[in-house]
Amino acid sequence: xxxxxTTSDAFNAIAEPRRRDILNYLAFQERHVGEIVASLHLAQPxxxxxxxxxxxxxxxxxxxxxxxxxxxxxxxxxxxxxxxxKTFERFWRHQLLRVKERxxxxxxxxxxxxx
Amino acid sequence: xxxxxTTSDAFNAIAEPRRRDILNYLAFQERHVGEIVASLHLAQPxxxxxxxxxxxxxxxxxxxxxxxxxxxxxxxxxxxxxxxxKTFERFWRHQLLRVKERxxxxxxxxxxxxx
DNA sequence: TTGACATATTCCCATATGGGTATGTATTGT
DNA sequence: ACAATACATACCCATATGGGAATATGTCAA
Numbered sequence: 001x002x003x004x005x006t007t008s009d010a011f012n013a014i015a016e017p018r019r020r021d022i023l024n025y026l027a028f029q030e031r032h033v034g035e036i037v038a039s040l041h042l043a044q045p046x047x048x049x050x051x052x053x054x055x056x057x058x059x060x061x062x063x064x065x066x067x068x069x070x071x072x073x074x075x076x077x078x079x080x081x082x083x084x085x086k087t088f089e090r091f092w093r094h095q096l097l098r099v100k101e102r103x104x105x106x107x108x109x110x111x112x113x114x115x
Numbered sequence: 116x117x118x119x120x121t122t123s124d125a126f127n128a129i130a131e132p133r134r135r136d137i138l139n140y141l142a143f144q145e146r147h148v149g150e151i152v153a154s155l156h157l158a159q160p161x162x163x164x165x166x167x168x169x170x171x172x173x174x175x176x177x178x179x180x181x182x183x184x185x186x187x188x189x190x191x192x193x194x195x196x197x198x199x200x201k202t203f204e205r206f207w208r209h210q211l212l213r214v215k216e217r218x219x220x221x222x223x224x225x226x227x228x229x230x
Numbered sequence: 231t232t233g234a235c236a237t238a239t240t241c242c243c244a245t246a247t248g249g250g251t252a253t254g255t256a257t258t259g260t
Numbered sequence: 261a262c263a264a265t266a267c268a269t270a271c272c273c274a275t276a277t278g279g280g281a282a283t284a285t286g287t288c289a290a
Binding site: 002 | 275
Binding site for chain 2: 003004006011012014015016017020023024027073074075076078079081082084085086087088089091092094095
């Protein structure tokens with residue numbers, strides 16, 4: 001089996017840096033493809049393909065206006081990612097404490113960490 | 116060019132569902148590989164490979180204890196993901212308002228959304 | 231209708247993947 | 261030293277990728 005499709009979920013879709021750039025750019029306001037191409041210095045077909053992926057997982061909304069396609073980030077689709085990362089919040093807090101404790105204990109004990 | 120390596124950053128590493136499962140599992144406490152294999156019902160080589168990716172991007176810490184390798188989630192490495200998703204928080208709040216406004220306006224205006 | 235403009239899609243290709251299977255490596259107990 | 265245990269890595273392979281170039285589709289303007 002190969003890697004999961006980029007369109008399988010939001011996690012796979014945002015793995016691509018350019019797609020995150022696009023989401024950032026489209027968060028503030030609606031933009032048409034040409035603007036994305038110009039602002040992010042990407043090739044037009046490339047942008048269209050990235051937008052296709054983002055559309056497929058619901059990370060952007062589209063609307064046609066004449067010849068232009070207006071895209072906008074659907075922030076709500078990012079919420080699940082936010083929730084998932086949030087579940088680790090309590091752990092990195094604990095880890096901060098552990099680092100302190102370890103620093104204090106390091107005067108008497110020897111660290112054998114390799115990582 | 117192909118897709119970026121799974122080891123290129125945390126975003127790519129967590130795109131794989133099983134790796135997220137592993138991170139969830141290892142968040143509460145240190146576990147050795149055999150426990151992950153048994154609990155998540157995955158093949159041992161598969162787990163080792165996933166752990167390798169997670170290690171490479173710093174999402175887990177390892178420590179040897181005899182024949183066993185003890186892994187633990189490094190929650191701190193998840194923070195950047197949390198921060199990125201957090202930047203969209205204000206937008207999904209705005210969107211909730213917009214949905215309301217649109218609902219009220221829908222009595223007079225016609226929606227032309229296709230998505 | 232025809233041409234111009236804005237996007238989307240198709241095709242080709244080098245590359246990284248994840249699963250399965252087999253094998254390598256490190257550590258312990260005898 | 262040797263067998264057993266616990267992981268890690270190598271190998272094979274079907275598959276999805278993202279970039280570039282070319283082409284198709286859709287819309288407006290004359």
